[in-house]
Amino acid sequence: MKETKLTLAAAALNQTPMDWAGNLQHIQTAIQEAKRQNAHILLLPELCITGYGCEDLFLSPWVSEEAFEKLLEVKEWCDGITVAVGLPVFLNKQVYNTACVIKNKEIIGFTAKQFLASDGVHYEPRWFAPWPANEVQEFEMLGQKYKIGDIVYEEQGVKYAFEICEDAWRPNRPAERHMAKGVQLILNPSASHFALSKTDVRYRLVVDASKKYQCAYMYANLLGNEAGKMIYDGEVLIAQNGKLIRRNDLLCFKDVDLEYAEVCFSANPEIAEVIEYLPPIDENKELVAALSLALFDYMRKSRSRGFVLSLSGGADSSLCAVAVAEMVRRGVESIGLQTFLEKALFFTEEEVAALGQLPKEEARKAIVGKLLTCAYQGTVNSSDDTYTSAKELAGSIGATFYNWTIDEEVQGYTSKVEHALGRQLTWQQDDVTLQNIQARVRAPAIWMLANIKYALLLATSNRSEASVGYATMDGDTAGSISPIAGIDKAFIRQFLIWAQQELGYTGLQYVNNLQPSAELRPQEQTQTDEKDLMPYEVLNQIERLAFYDRYAPEEVYTILLEQQKGTPEQLKAWITKFYTMWSRNQWKRERYAPAFHLDDYNVDPRSWLRFPILSGGFKAELEKLQQQ
Numbered sequence: 001m002k003e004t005k006l007t008l009a010a011a012a013l014n015q016t017p018m019d020w021a022g023n024l025q026h027i028q029t030a031i032q033e034a035k036r037q038n039a040h041i042l043l044l045p046e047l048c049i050t051g052y053g054c055e056d057l058f059l060s061p062w063v064s065e066e067a068f069e070k071l072l073e074v075k076e077w078c079d080g081i082t083v084a085v086g087l088p089v090f091l092n093k094q095v096y097n098t099a100c101v102i103k104n105k106e107i108i109g110f111t112a113k114q115f116l117a118s119d120g121v122h123y124e125p126r127w128f129a130p131w132p133a134n135e136v137q138e139f140e141m142l143g144q145k146y147k148i149g150d151i152v153y154e155e156q157g158v159k160y161a162f163e164i165c166e167d168a169w170r171p172n173r174p175a176e177r178h179m180a181k182g183v184q185l186i187l188n189p190s191a192s193h194f195a196l197s198k199t200d201v202r203y204r205l206v207v208d209a210s211k212k213y214q215c216a217y218m219y220a221n222l223l224g225n226e227a228g229k230m231i232y233d234g235e236v237l238i239a240q241n242g243k244l245i246r247r248n249d250l251l252c253f254k255d256v257d258l259e260y261a262e263v264c265f266s267a268n269p270e271i272a273e274v275i276e277y278l279p280p281i282d283e284n285k286e287l288v289a290a291l292s293l294a295l296f297d298y299m300r301k302s303r304s305r306g307f308v309l310s311l312s313g314g315a316d317s318s319l320c321a322v323a324v325a326e327m328v329r330r331g332v333e334s335i336g337l338q339t340f341l342e343k344a345l346f347f348t349e350e351e352v353a354a355l356g357q358l359p360k361e362e363a364r365k366a367i368v369g370k371l372l373t374c375a376y377q378g379t380v381n382s383s384d385d386t387y388t389s390a391k392e393l394a395g396s397i398g399a400t401f402y403n404w405t406i407d408e409e410v411q412g413y414t415s416k417v418e419h420a421l422g423r424q425l426t427w428q429q430d431d432v433t434l435q436n437i438q439a440r441v442r443a444p445a446i447w448m449l450a451n452i453k454y455a456l457l458l459a460t461s462n463r464s465e466a467s468v469g470y471a472t473m474d475g476d477t478a479g480s481i482s483p484i485a486g487i488d489k490a491f492i493r494q495f496l497i498w499a500q501q502e503l504g505y506t507g508l509q510y511v512n513n514l515q516p517s518a519e520l521r522p523q524e525q526t527q528t529d530e531k532d533l534m535p536y537e538v539l540n541q542i543e544r545l546a547f548y549d550r551y552a553p554e555e556v557y558t559i560l561l562e563q564q565k566g567t568p569e570q571l572k573a574w575i576t577k578f579y580t581m582w583s584r585n586q587w588k589r590e591r592y593a594p595a596f597h598l599d600d601y602n603v604d605p606r607s608w609l610r611f612p613i614l615s616g617g618f619k620a621e622l623e624k625l626q627q628q
């Protein structure tokens with residue numbers, strides 16, 4: 001085999017479904033950059049012309065037709081370079097998820113995805129048809145004939161072929177067959193959603209495949225919060241024969257993040273620059289990077305002017321506040337102050353100039369002050385501790401902070417209802433009602449601030465309380481996005497300690513000394529979440545065993561008993577409480593504000609976990625459990 005050297009480039013793109021102009025702009029920028037680096041081949045992410053998250057729009061033939069028109073525009077930018085670009089193709093009344101190869105302004109083929117992603121957050125079989133292995137067909141579009149299917153391409157004698165995202169995740173992956181066809185380079189355009197620690201799986205899929213199939217392997221993922229819920233880390237990998245050659249910094253705030261490398265193809269290729277060491281995964285760092293990029297993209301793509309938050313000084317709302325502060329810190333670090341403010345879309349030229357004059361730290365706080373408005377809304381049941389926590393945290397990050405009480409409004413509603421019923425409401429008889437009215441009365445004023453500021457109202461729900469419906473509907477669930485609803489409470493609490501110590505958020509010292517409490521009952525009752533529910537650690541374990549590992553209630557009990565998580569009686573009581581509350585509160589999970597997918601699973605019925613709203617509530621299974 002004669003030696004050939006090719007410069008390979010791959011770019012992560014921050015796309016948006018159906019933002020034709022924006023998506024094409026990023027594709028053009030990537031092509032220009034790849035040409036500047038004299039790249040022979042440029043790989044772009046899966047479905048990057050339309051965006052990956054177009055949902056049922058993929059079923060409308062006109063969307064594929066429009067994408068084809070855009071492809072013809074992209075083609076014209078590809079002089080002297082080969083570019084792989086993703087789009088849906090409507091053919092024989094079906095839609096195929098394809099990567100189109102354009103070589104020197106000529107379309108030379110479409111590779112169609114063979115394995116459709118259908119687990120967790122993915123629903124591809126609803127829109128696309130899988131392409132059969134080894135099959136190549138011809139089709140006609142706008143008077144031209146094209147090849148589509150399982151194609152092997154060639155660049156200067158180097159044979160290459162594709163695995164499109166999920167293709168690489170299956171045992172019978174196309175790479176198994178590519179080898180026999182003499183393929184030396186595999187391209188993988190992906191839309192692989194972010195989840196904690198997932199990069200490690202991708203690394204192994206790519207690097208191990210390059211070893212197993214003795215080939216070069218290039219991978220390009222989407223970047224950013226594309227369509228609202230899923231976040232993409234923009235991972236770019238280039239590997240050869242089991243060695244990693246290139247990998248970028250994940251979750252950056254750029255529109256286009258391109259990496260390139262010269263790769264030698266021969267019987268025994270010399271691999272010059274090898275990355276020997278990748279730092280170990282730190283899930284806290286991953287979380288803050290994903291959360292802050294997701295918030296920034298959501299804000300600018302929804303054309304909102306920042307965020308409003310009902311800040312209780314407790315863990316959940318404190319995390320939301322820190323996430324916005326980190327959005328500013330990481331964003332400015334990633335793309336610079338000027339670009340960050342321009343991308344935010346609503347800062348005036350004068351503001352940008354004035355902020356540019358300030359010392360770094362001051363500028364950051366001033367930006368947070370514009371982007372985050374918080375209010376502490378106390379009642380007679382609130383403590384000085386939570387007030388101090390909220391005020392100090394807001395002050396330390398520069399957020400705008402208001403403080404008012406809601407006792408008058410609570411009293412107003414309570415008196416009206418008491419008058420109508422002809423009796424007083426009491427904590428003995430009306431506990432939940434008297435709690436919920438406080439949570440509900442916090443909603444209207446905070447919504448007012450959101451309306452005044454044209455800002456997004458952050459709902460602070462976490463996954464643990466979503467599982468058991470431990471929240472007041474239209475009260476503390478009020479909001480337009482729920483950034484942390486995918487993360488469990490135990491993770492949130494350890495994260496805040498880490499953020500205080502490692503990221504320097506000294507304002508978190510107060511919340512880190514508090515026990516989570518709703519503060520909805522009179523203070524002498526010392527309400528805590530864990531007294532109302534069960535230890536969060538146990539709640540999280542039951543949730544995971546029940547809905548991630550999919551065990552039956554009895555099996556969950558046996559596992560927790562073996563792990564000595566409680567006495568038999570305690571465990572039976574907690575498991576019964578969990579399943580009962582889980583079933584009763586599915587309707588609430590249907591009504592949460594859009595949530596980011598961050599952990600390896602979530603409980604959102606619109607993305608990861610579907611469950612009936614009305615059900616038997618595990619009655620028979622829980623009765624059986626009691627007899628154990």
Ligand SMILES: Nc1ncnc2c1ncn2[C@@H]1O[C@H](COP(=O)(O)OP(=O)(O)OC[C@H]2O[C@@H]([n+]3cccc(C(=O)O)c3)[C@H](O)[C@@H]2O)[C@@H](O)[C@H]1O
Nearest residue numbers: 432435436439469470471472473476517518529584587613
């Ligand atoms: N299947 C179904 N479909 C539709 N609606 C259904 C339903 N099942 C019950 N409902 C309705 O749900 C309503 C009850 O729901 P909702 O009013 O939200 O209230 P509910 O779930 O009864 O109580 C809220 C719980 O959350 C706790 N909480 C509240 C606020 C903040 C915090 C905190 O941690 O800070 C904790 C509070 O201590 C209490 O235990 C009832 O009116 C009932 O009719």
Ligand SMILES: Nc1ncnc2c1ncn2[C@@H]1O[C@H](COP(=O)(O)OP(=O)(O)OP(=O)(O)O)[C@@H](O)[C@H]1O
Nearest residue numbers: 310311312314315316317376377460476516517518
């Ligand atoms: N005194 C308060 N002032 C402003 N908002 C409040 C107040 N009390 C509760 N809230 C709102 O209700 C939400 C739900 O309360 P919850 O207790 O679940 O969360 P938290 O207070 O942030 O954290 P923790 O549960 O750890 O105390 C809060 O995140 C906050 O948005």
Ligand SMILES: NC(=O)CC[C@H](N)C(=O)O
Nearest residue numbers: 117165166169191192193
């Ligand atoms: N777009 C895809 O095919 C994504 C599926 C793949 N299993 C992933 O999560 O990365």
